[in-house]
Amino acid sequence: MIMKSGKLLLLLLSFNVFYYAAVNCAPQTCPATKDAKCGDSDDWKAEFFPGISKIKYEGPSSKNPLSFKWHNPEEEILGKKMKDWFRFSVAFWHTFRGTGVDPFGAPTKYWPWEDGTNSLSMAKRRMRANFEFINKLGVDFWCFHDRDIAPDGKTIEESNENLDEVVALAHELQRQSKKRVLWGTAQLFVHPRYMHGAATSSELAVYAYAAAQVKKALEVTHYLGGENYVFWGGREGYQSLLNTDMERELNHLARFFEAAVAHKKKIGFNGTFLIEPKPQEPTKHQYDWDAATAANFLRKYGLIGEFKLNIECNHATLSGHSCHHELETARINGLLGNIDANTGDPQVGWDTNQFLVDIQEATMIMLSVIRNGGIAPGGFNFDVKLRRESTDVEDLFIAHIVGMDTMARGLRNAAKLVEDGSLAELVRKRYQSFDTEIGAQIEAGKADFDFLEKKVKEWGEPKVASAKQELAEMIFQNAM
Ligand code: XLS
Ligand code: NI
Numbered sequence: 398m399i400m401k402s403g404k405l406l407l408l409l410l411s412f413n414v415f416y417y418a419a420v421n422c423a424p425q426t427c428p429a430t431k432d433a434k435c436g437d438s439d440d441w442k443a444e445f446f447p448g449i450s451k452i453k454y455e456g457p458s459s460k461n462p463l464s465f466k467w468h469n470p471e472e473e474i475l476g477k478k479m480k481d482w483f484r485f486s487v488a489f490w491h492t493f494r495g496t497g498v499d500p501f502g503a504p505t506k507y508w509p510w511e512d513g514t515n516s517l518s519m520a521k522r523r524m525r526a527n528f529e530f531i532n533k534l535g536v537d538f539w540c541f542h543d544r545d546i547a548p549d550g551k552t553i554e555e556s557n558e559n560l561d562e563v564v565a566l567a568h569e570l571q572r573q574s575k576k577r578v579l580w581g582t583a584q585l586f587v588h589p590r591y592m593h594g595a596a597t598s599s600e601l602a603v604y605a606y607a608a609a610q611v612k613k614a615l616e617v618t619h620y621l622g623g624e625n626y627v628f629w630g631g632r633e634g635y636q637s638l639l640n641t642d643m644e645r646e647l648n649h650l651a652r653f654f655e656a657a658v659a660h661k662k663k664i665g666f667n668g669t670f671l672i673e674p675k676p677q678e679p680t681k682h683q684y685d686w687d688a689a690t691a692a693n694f695l696r697k698y699g700l701i702g703e704f705k706l707n708i709e710c711n712h713a714t715l716s717g718h719s720c721h722h723e724l725e726t727a728r729i730n731g732l733l734g735n736i737d738a739n740t741g742d743p744q745v746g747w748d749t750n751q752f753l754v755d756i757q758e759a760t761m762i763m764l765s766v767i768r769n770g771g772i773a774p775g776g777f778n779f780d781v782k783l784r785r786e787s788t789d790v791e792d793l794f795i796a797h798i799v800g801m802d803t804m805a806r807g808l809r810n811a812a813k814l815v816e817d818g819s820l821a822e823l824v825r826k827r828y829q830s831f832d833t834e835i836g837a838q839i840e841a842g843k844a845d846f847d848f849l850e851k852k853v854k855e856w857g858e859p860k861v862a863s864a865k866q867e868l869a870e871m872i873f874q875n876a877m
Pocket of ligand 2: 629673709737780
């Protein structure tokens with residue numbers, strides 16, 4: 398599902414419009430300042446989601462759309478509770494700031510609690526809605542960008558004050574509900590100042606601004622007990638190499654990360670730093686193209702022990718890989734940190750951020766997670782949005798439920814495959830010629846070319862076995 402070039406313009410447009418709309422919830426009638434007079438009440442006496450009670454596990458035969466059919470949080474699979482395999486998280490930006498806008502059309506979603514402003518009071522009311530949502534859905538975590546949860550101010554001081562006020566409320570709501578932050582991040586791509594990038598901007602003052610913004614976002618993530626912190630470099634890349642000093646930009650990015658690591662240590666934040674690879678969108682070429690590119694960057698700059706990766710499935714397919722490939726690449730490099738659980742559309746080809754409902758794909762994802770021994774302190778963040786045409790409040794629940802149930806089916810199937818063992822046995826057998834004395838010598842780096850040439854002369858033409866791909870597919874199918 399490599400992006401077709403004819404679609405580039407459309408996706409760039411859609412990305413920009415999406416994020417602007419996500420921030421400037423239409424119609425914007427209220428200035429985002431602390432002393433704004435409009436939208437000055439965060440009161441919302443009623444429930445945000447009336448008529449929806451806590452979502453329960455009812456089993457596969459249930460016809461109730463507001464119930465789990467496969468995700469049974471307390472059930473143990475391979476010695477771990479389902480909820481602990483997943484550590485599901487709701488993404489504040491899509492769920493509470495997504496409006497359904499696209500390059501050709503206005504927002505379609507006007508949630509009842511929205512007053513049409515981007516005020517601080519509205520931000521607080523929205524935060525209460527977030528906590529009611531995650532409580533009722535029964536997930537333990539949420540994720541945010543700084544500017545999703547609090548309005549940008551005219552100065553950095555004002556932005557920080559806005560953020561502090563909303564974060565104080567979130568802190569209290571977390572205390573009451575025992576919910577936690579899976580990860581926080583800084584939004585370094587919407588504001589026009591970041592048009593050339595943030596840490597890779599050609600403008601020094603923008604680099605500094607980004608540093609100040611990440612400093613604050615790190616501090617509030619730490620204050621909220623966040624377990625990870627994400628760097629997604631949406632504008633860290635280039636539109637043209639003719640006007641770009643790529644080497645200098647990459648050096649700047651590394652310096653930025655080093656400074657972030659230093660600040661993390663300074664404030665005593667123990668969460669994991671995660672880089673989220675994505676090849677393109679909004680930039681033509683993004684520096685964190687895929688897991689292997691990000692790993693190479695970390696190695697080159699001596700940052701490998703300080704970061705892990707947040708693999709997003711739709712980003713994987715944009716880079717021409719499967720999600721399973723990206724997860725395995727991260728895993729075998731010791732870098733699998735978190736999953737942004739979503740998927741693209743096989744016919745469309747850009748970052749559609751859909752709920753993943755393919756049970757086979759979910760099974761492959763869970764095979765990687767099981768091989769990794771779990772994913773904590775990371776988790777599964779639903780970096781996912783409702784389709785533009787899905788406009789009922791209950792759709793927010795239904796979408797997350799089917800996303801969670803799909804991953805749960807993936808886990809159950811993957812556990813069956815692991816317990817059955819025949820797939821692992823097939824793989825083991827493929828390489829059994831290396832389970833020999835000479836194989837051990839090769840794997841220990843003790844077999845030089847002279848020695849191997851001698852063996853070839855002794856053995857003659859090798860016998861080569863079948864790869865058994867169809868048998869592997871049969872075993873995989875049988876577990877669905
Ligand atoms: C966008 C990214 C973004 C990150 C957080 O494509 O997925 O949402 O997860 O900045
Ligand atoms: Ni993401």
